[in-house]
Amino acid sequence: MKIEILTKTDNLNVQNSIISKIGDLINHKNLEPGDKLPSERMLSEKFGVTRSNVREAIQKLEFYGILKSIPQSGTFVANIGVIAMNGMIEDILRLEDPDFKSLVETRILLELKTVRLAAIRRTEEDLEKMKEALDAYTKKVLEGEDAVQEDLLFHLAIAKASGNSTMNTFMLIITPGIITNFEKYHVCDKGLAQKGIKEHEEIFDAIKRQNPQLAKAKMKEHFSVLYQYCYNV
Numbered sequence: 440m441k442i443e444i445l446t447k448t449d450n451l452n453v454q455n456s457i458i459s460k461i462g463d464l465i466n467h468k469n470l471e472p473g474d475k476l477p478s479e480r481m482l483s484e485k486f487g488v489t490r491s492n493v494r495e496a497i498q499k500l501e502f503y504g505i506l507k508s509i510p511q512s513g514t515f516v517a518n519i520g521v522i523a524m525n526g527m528i529e530d531i532l533r534l535e536d537p538d539f540k541s542l543v544e545t546r547i548l549l550e551l552k553t554v555r556l557a558a559i560r561r562t563e564e565d566l567e568k569m570k571e572a573l574d575a576y577t578k579k580v581l582e583g584e585d586a587v588q589e590d591l592l593f594h595l596a597i598a599k600a601s602g603n604s605t606m607n608t609f610m611l612i613i614t615p616g617i618i619t620n621f622e623k624y625h626v627c628d629k630g631l632a633q634k635g636i637k638e639h640e641e642i643f644d645a646i647k648r649q650n651p652q653l654a655k656a657k658m659k660e661h662f663s664v665l666y667q668y669c670y671n672v
Contacts, residue, residue: 453488455532457496460486461506462528465516472518476506479514503531539620542613544669547662549606549613550594551655556601558646558654565600566647572596573639580632587618593639597646631664 572593579586598610638661645654
């Protein structure tokens with residue numbers, strides 16, 4: 440398993456402009472739920488932007504449930520009312536990229552829940568994935584290499600083992616932003632990586648023993664430095 444570092448969209452202003460224009464198009468043409476939008480090529484020509492810009496805007500609107508893309512068929516207006524749709528588009532245009540501290544705080548809240556569920560629901564296959572990520576992390580740390588990706592792969596394996604697809608998706612969404620900014624903000628001293636091996640092993644052992652209370656307690660201990668970073672405690 441490999442994490443792909445995602446780059447930011449070419450230009451957030453361009454993307455927001457396209458989203459706004461798609462909303463205007465739906466309103467102007469009185470498109471109903473289930474009606475089809477023009478093709479990406481036609482929209483790119485109409486808006487004077489690239490097809491990749493249009494695709495990114497459509498994907499964002501699809502993520503929030505405003506549009507629905509069907510392979511080989513096209514993009515369609517989802518089954519929501521016009522008033523609700525316009526309100527949602529306005530909210531989307533006001534969204535900002537989350538700051539790093541917000542991402543870390545969200546990660547802590549998610550993982551204290553996913554680790555408990557993982558201890559209850561984990562399968563043998565889940566344990567194998569966790570052990571694989573744990574071994575990769577340990578190897579990198581002992582060789583003195585950066586192990587941020589392997590660290591987060593271990594935590595993603597726990598999220599998957601929770602059996603909650605929504606929480607797993609949220610972890611996948613916030614993980615790239617954490618990886619790309621971890622060293623930038625100097626959250627954790629590199630000397631803590633050695634300590635992280637033992638902490639990961641204890642979390643893994645608690646999940647393997649199917650002890651949710653212990654798993655949560657060990658995860659909370661593991662996040663002590665992140666708690667200090669987020670809450671100054």
